[in-house]
Amino acid sequence: MLFVCVKNGGKSQMAAGLMRQLAADTIEVHSAGTKPGAAVNALSAQSLLEVGVDITGQTPKAIDPALVRDVDVVVTLGREAHVEPVDGTRFENWDTDEPSERGIDGIDRMRLVRDDIATRVRRLADQLHTPNPE
Template structure:
């Protein structure tokens, strides 16, 4: 039975937020209901995001970039924005956290290695958040 619900938000909803959602589903199973959305969703998932998730047994099966659903936004327990480009006007009472995700491309790291580093940063944050949310419901 789910104990919490959350929404990951970025701009395109094709890479980092999809990755965060998949990692949270893997970490928390059905104990946390997880959604992801974009402020201006793209048209497809980032292929490297999909690939690096598969490397660790996580997946994005059936997922696609989605816009923010205002009804969902008002009902979740927590919203996490990834990166500083996603701007969100959350309804009163909705808790919003912002994660400044490491961007390896700023250091000249690109391709699959970049995505593995991004995955690592997000996975660490997701694991900490899952523990916090699950501990709060005990």
């Protein structure tokens, strides 16, 4: 599984951290950015620490085309991140909540973003753990 956003410092790191916590060792989780930034967003990390997820040791990474081909699922987060689809790989886009559009900023904004992503991560994990009927 690969989560992608533009800078790989916020939303994709949050999604990856939440999925790692939820799925433990049952799903291999990666994150990357289309134009990676320099560091993980401090407010993203702070909001995740509040729910027991530590992403402070993560660093933004560029997308590895080989990884895109090797994973089963690629999830882009937000409207700006785009990854060229690959045959045989499931692609999804999560147009995540953007509280700043409603005037909500700072840690309050990040908590709402975290909660939106957490709901989507739980739904995806459930789908991935449910066997397909044959």
